[in-house]
Amino acid sequence: MSLVTLARNTGYAFGENRLTLVAAIILALLTLCALFGPSITPFDPLTTSATAKLVPPSGHHLFGTDSLGRDIFSRVIVAARLDLGMAISAVALSFVVGLALGSLAGYFGGWTDRIVGRAMDTIMAFPLFVLAMGIVVALGNSVANIIIATMIINLPFYCRFARAEVNVRRDLGYVEAARMGGNGSLRVLVSHIIPNILPPMMVQASLNMGWAILNAAGLSFIGLGVRPPTPEWGIMVSEGASFIISGEWWAFMFPGAALVLAVFCFNMLGDGLRDLLDPRKRV
Amino acid sequence: MAQLEIDNLSVEFRTRHGVVRALEGVTLSVARGEILGVVGESGSGKSVTAYTVMALNDEAAEIKSGRITMGGIDILSAQPDAMRQLRGREMAMIFQSPRTALHPIRKVGKQIEDVLREHAGLPSRDLKQAAIAALERVRIPDPERRAEAYPFELSGGMCQRVMIAMALACSPSVLIADEPTTGLDVTTQAVIMDLIRDMSRSARMSTLLITHDLGLAGEYCDRIAVMHAGHVVEIAETETLLDHPAHPYTRQLLAATPVPESRIETLNSIPGQLPDLRGALPPCRFSGRCERRQPICDEGELPWTELSPTHVVRCRFPL
Amino acid sequence: MAPLLEASSLSKFYPVKGAARGAKLHAVDDVCLTIAAGESVGLVGESGCGKSTMVRLLGRLIDPSTGQILLGGDDITAMSQARFASSSGRRQIQIVFQDATESLNPSFRVFQSIADPLKRLLDMRNGAEIDNRVRATAALVGLPEELLQRYPHQLSGGQRARVGIARAVAVEPSLLILDEPTSALDVSVQAVILRLLVDLRERLKMSYLFVSHDLNVVRLLCSRVVVMYLGKVVESAPAEALFTKPHHPYTRALVAAIPDPARRREARPRLDGNPTSPIDPDPNACRFYGRCPVGTDLCASAMPPLRTVGPDHAAACHFALSPAGGHP
Numbered sequence: 055m056s057l058v059t060l061a062r063n064t065g066y067a068f069g070e071n072r073l074t075l076v077a078a079i080i081l082a083l084l085t086l087c088a089l090f091g092p093s094i095t096p097f098d099p100l101t102t103s104a105t106a107k108l109v110p111p112s113g114h115h116l117f118g119t120d121s122l123g124r125d126i127f128s129r130v131i132v133a134a135r136l137d138l139g140m141a142i143s144a145v146a147l148s149f150v151v152g153l154a155l156g157s158l159a160g161y162f163g164g165w166t167d168r169i170v171g172r173a174m175d176t177i178m179a180f181p182l183f184v185l186a187m188g189i190v191v192a193l194g195n196s197v198a199n200i201i202i203a204t205m206i207i208n209l210p211f212y213c214r215f216a217r218a219e220v221n222v223r224r225d226l227g228y229v230e231a232a233r234m235g236g237n238g239s240l241r242v243l244v245s246h247i248i249p250n251i252l253p254p255m256m257v258q259a260s261l262n263m264g265w266a267i268l269n270a271a272g273l274s275f276i277g278l279g280v281r282p283p284t285p286e287w288g289i290m291v292s293e294g295a296s297f298i299i300s301g302e303w304w305a306f307m308f309p310g311a312a313l314v315l316a317v318f319c320f321n322m323l324g325d326g327l328r329d330l331l332d333p334r335k336r337v
Numbered sequence: 338m339a340q341l342e343i344d345n346l347s348v349e350f351r352t353r354h355g356v357v358r359a360l361e362g363v364t365l366s367v368a369r370g371e372i373l374g375v376v377g378e379s380g381s382g383k384s385v386t387a388y389t390v391m392a393l394n395d396e397a398a399e400i401k402s403g404r405i406t407m408g409g410i411d412i413l414s415a416q417p418d419a420m421r422q423l424r425g426r427e428m429a430m431i432f433q434s435p436r437t438a439l440h441p442i443r444k445v446g447k448q449i450e451d452v453l454r455e456h457a458g459l460p461s462r463d464l465k466q467a468a469i470a471a472l473e474r475v476r477i478p479d480p481e482r483r484a485e486a487y488p489f490e491l492s493g494g495m496c497q498r499v500m501i502a503m504a505l506a507c508s509p510s511v512l513i514a515d516e517p518t519t520g521l522d523v524t525t526q527a528v529i530m531d532l533i534r535d536m537s538r539s540a541r542m543s544t545l546l547i548t549h550d551l552g553l554a555g556e557y558c559d560r561i562a563v564m565h566a567g568h569v570v571e572i573a574e575t576e577t578l579l580d581h582p583a584h585p586y587t588r589q590l591l592a593a594t595p596v597p598e599s600r601i602e603t604l605n606s607i608p609g610q611l612p613d614l615r616g617a618l619p620p621c622r623f624s625g626r627c628e629r630r631q632p633i634c635d636e637g638e639l640p641w642t643e644l645s646p647t648h649v650v651r652c653r654f655p656l
Numbered sequence: 657m658a659p660l661l662e663a664s665s666l667s668k669f670y671p672v673k674g675a676a677r678g679a680k681l682h683a684v685d686d687v688c689l690t691i692a693a694g695e696s697v698g699l700v701g702e703s704g705c706g707k708s709t710m711v712r713l714l715g716r717l718i719d720p721s722t723g724q725i726l727l728g729g730d731d732i733t734a735m736s737q738a739r740f741a742s743s744s745g746r747r748q749i750q751i752v753f754q755d756a757t758e759s760l761n762p763s764f765r766v767f768q769s770i771a772d773p774l775k776r777l778l779d780m781r782n783g784a785e786i787d788n789r790v791r792a793t794a795a796l797v798g799l800p801e802e803l804l805q806r807y808p809h810q811l812s813g814g815q816r817a818r819v820g821i822a823r824a825v826a827v828e829p830s831l832l833i834l835d836e837p838t839s840a841l842d843v844s845v846q847a848v849i850l851r852l853l854v855d856l857r858e859r860l861k862m863s864y865l866f867v868s869h870d871l872n873v874v875r876l877l878c879s880r881v882v883v884m885y886l887g888k889v890v891e892s893a894p895a896e897a898l899f900t901k902p903h904h905p906y907t908r909a910l911v912a913a914i915p916d917p918a919r920r921r922e923a924r925p926r927l928d929g930n931p932t933s934p935i936d937p938d939p940n941a942c943r944f945y946g947r948c949p950v951g952t953d954l955c956a957s958a959m960p961p962l963r964t965v966g967p968d969h970a971a972a973c974h975f976a977l978s979p980a981g982g983h984p
Contacts, residue, residue: 227759228769230717231823236746236776238738249763378842379813478929492930493703522702523869524927527913531926549843552872555917579917593847595872597899597916601854604876607844610812 077322084316087134095128099285108302118304120293122283126304129285130312136286137316140197141266144204148266149259151205152212153248159213160220161243167217174210182207186269190278200279204269208262215258219251260324264317271313287313339366340543341390341511346403348389355615359385360567361622363403364641367543369510372534374554374575375547376590377564380611383547386564387513390545391430392420407511426456428511429504433519435496439488445499446472446484449506456507471502475532494525498532505536512537513545518553530557551594555579560647563587566611566622568639573648583644583655586623621652629654658729660863661691661714661749661831666723668709672935681935683709685887687723688962691831696857696864698878698895700871700910704931705884707867711835714865715751716740728830747777750824754836759820760808767804770794770822777827793826796859798852814845821852825860832857833865838873850877871914875899880968883907886931886943889962893969903971905948925949942973950975 087094097115103123111118117126159170177185189203220243223229232246271288274280280289287309294305348360360382367373377383388394390405392412405412407428415423424430432438440448449468453459459467465484472480475498488496497517504512514533518526534557537544548554554561555575562572563584571584582588592605609626612618620639624630634653643649666687669680684706691697701707712718714725716737725733732745740746750773753759760769770790774780780789794804797818808816817837824832834853838846854877857864868874874881874895881898883891883906891904902908909927929947937943945955954974962972 227753227755227757228761228764230712231751231753231759231820232761232772233717233741234715234746234751235773235823235827236741237772238741246761246764250761378844476928494930523871524702524909524913527915527924528926528928530915550915551843552915552917556915556920575917575920590843593843595846595870595876597872597875597914599872599876601850601876604847604850605844606847606851 073322074326077319078326080315081319081323084134084138084319087131088138089135091132091135095125095131097125097128099124099129099132100283101125108297108305110302111304117308118302120290120305121297124283126290126308129290130287130308133285133287133290133309134312134316136197136280136284137267137271137288137313140201140204140270141263144201144208144270145259145263145266147201147205148208148212148262149255152209153216153255155209156213156216156218157220157243157248157251160217161224161239161247170213170217174213177206178210183269183272186273187276187278190273195279195281197280200270200273203273204266207269208266211262212255212258215255216251219254220247223247223250256327257324260320260327263320267313267316267320340369340408341365341367341545342404342406343386343390344404344406346386346389346405347401348385348394349399349401350395351397351399352615357614358567358618359398359614360389362639363564363567363569365545365562365569365572367511367545369543370538370541371560372537372544372546372558374558374561375545375564376549376551376554376561378549378590378611380566380614381564382567383564384515385567387430387515387545387547390511390513391424391428392417393430422456425452425509426507427509428513429507429509430513430515431497431500431504431517433516435500435517436488436491436493438500439496441488444485444487445491445496449484449499449503452503452506467506471506472499474505474536475499475502477502492525493521494529497521497525497529501529501532501536505540508540509542511543511545513547515547516549517546519549526553533557551590552596563590567614568622568651570623570652571648571650573650577645577648581656583642583648583650584623584652585627585629585656588656659690660693660695660728661689662726663687663689663714664724664726666710666713666725667721668706668713668718669721676936679936682887682937683934684713684720685937687884687887687889689714689882689889691863691865693830694857694861694863695880696866696878698874698881699865699867699884700869700874700881701884702869702910702931704886704934706887707884708835709887710884711751711833711865711867714831715749715833716746717751747773747827748829749831749833750827750829751833751835752820752824752837755813755816755820755840756836760816762808765805765807766794766799766811766819769808769819770804770826773823773827789826793822796825796856797822798848812845813841814849817841817845817849818852821849821856825856825862828860829862831863831865833867835867836869839868839870846873853877871899871910883910886934886937888943889972890944891969891971892962893966893971897966897969901966903965903969903976904944904973905950906944907971909949944973 101124106119106123108121109115109119115125115127117130120126155170159167186203186207189206190199193199193202229242229246232242237246274286274288275292280286282289290309291306294309297305343363343365346360346363350357350359363386365373375383375386390412400413446468449471450464453464453467469480469484472484477483477495477498517533518529521529546554546558558575560572560574561578563570563586565586571587578587579591582591589605589607593607595604607626612622612625619635620637621634624634631654639651641649641651642655644655666684668684669682672679672681699707699710713720716732719737720733724731727745727748730745732740767790770793771786774786774789780786791801794801799818799822803811803815838849841849850873866874866878878895881893881895882889885906891898891902891907898907899911902911909925912924927947932946940957940959942955942960945951960972960974962970963976965971965976
């Protein structure tokens, strides 16, 4: 699709659905935070202050300060890079590997299908979050391992989806025509079938992003993965949770709200993205 | 006496891309025991007509004008509850793709019982026998066993018979058959059409047969109405229509339909395309494709010309 | 002169799950079919007769269980279907698929759909060469150039039919298999496409195997017609002879079932019931036994061979040589 058509279709999709537009704008803001976070914050997210502990939100500290006197607003902004980065990496890896395994299983069937199926069943036999915890503990506490763990537990989701979509299309006229036209099996799969399943898969990926963000944040919340003082929404919610009872609500509320906002945006964008990529809606 | 009368019906659909003037000035009537064929290509409005009679149209449909009466009852002003009563009891419809039109996970016997329970008011203990009797009437062999089958276990022809059994279970006075044999093998089609004709005659039902196949209509219908782009362009008795078509579209359609005597060199194609039903339309919607067009065809209201008491045509210059 | 395509003793069996061990579905059973160069052969039969399987066998999309197919004298069944796909023979046989089965890739523009086989089968690399060939083919099938950049959902039924034809003839095959090419089209559009097909056959000197359920259309386009029932050929004859003097009881029922306004007052014999099961059918009984209006002990104990009953006319019935409609 040319850039012009892409731009035109984007405009069309957003014109159709205001909510998608709002979600896209918010996501753009979050992306800006992720990209330029450290440069645009009013305070250094790591600087502590003994005097400014747990200061409520004010003009000076927009979101207040945490128990170590750090500015929450700055930390929330900078954390966007880590949270979004982890989620996008995990989803991208899951998507690519899941797409590859699922397509092969769906097209060739037989032993390929059985082996891939058993592998996915093994993953799904565990409660997924517990499995993620186990993987991070086994591999070691690090951001890279959070990404790997999140990728593994999301794999069956993409794999099954790709398998089903390829299976449905395998016997259609245009696939047979592609084989008549001299395309070998792998080329038929990659050049003829997969372009048609990408739109629905992108929708799934967008919806999955919200889940991936929560996953990564959840692991950090329980102390696995990201270590303090790294700003990350999950850790911040965990640190701030101890102060709910004493009334210092801003410590957990703002990072929590950031999580909610991010998940909401990705869910909203799922539909908009499908409209954008669906060739039937192309003008 | 006409059992079903449609008078000057006009229906529009509000869509994202504009208002579609699907039907305009449609006038038809079907007498008791008569089979009227409604023939047209895609976009002609034949299915919309059927759905409007059954009040099964989409929400986006708006009836702009016209009357539909069935046995004297005004359909268009009936309340939804009254319509639900009428549907199934007095009027019934059978659809294309019988296997997908039936409930996929309910036994066919039970589906017929549902219709009987709702509309015939039979006591529960008689339902099962009545359902089996309905299957017998449509000549399904071994009806007691077949009643326990699911639609996916039956062939297309069998499923269509079940649908006919359901439609006729309450002896309606009007039957609408919307492309009932499209997708069925030709031998099955012949058997199903024979069945519809026999049931129609013996129950003195008014039958509206909607089809794109002029050959099929020619064999089974008493009269045929030809539709094009939302207009009825000609209505006549079958032999008259086939031998002396008066509307240019009818003649072209006949020449385009392959019959055993056709030759590839003389097979006609109809030039041009259907007009866009959303835009401004001339009074005669065929004029853009008609070789006999005159300037007056694009002005004023398009009149009906009566060539005989049983032959009408909507054209200023009938053949 | 050697025929273009010669299929002999072609069979395709599928294992059946859940039934008795080793049970096989006889989709195509011991079929022989010959197509001469420049000939147009029709293949008719109802659902379950095996004509779709024949399309895939002759198109070399699947391998036969037994039997042989000779293309211009070369045995194309000696190699597997995958090997054939990369051989030079692949471009000789092409299929025009039914539109109803989504025969055009929704994410490909029309240009791409037509260009793809050129790149794969004719190994064309040069962009300008491909461009010229695609445009020339589009012109040949009456497809306006501005439609080349469109997607299938932006085309009408008739336009999509033309694209499917263009894609198949772009590589100039010697045999074109057409699987219900006009069944999804309005009658007025069908006429145009049928005339296009006749024209193309003469211009590109192709043979046709025309598969359709519409017997009137087959009669228009084909010089010879083959009738199949439950995986076997039951009759093969020149088109006019088949429709005017059918010899097999099934063919007679088929012809009698064609809606014919001229015969609306006649009561015609009807074929009711369903075909018997294609799973492990009795090899010693006629497949039509049980549904056939004739039907004697002989029919139940011996499979009737395909026997000559007239010039280029064969039928597989023990009573084929009796006068039409006559029973023993």
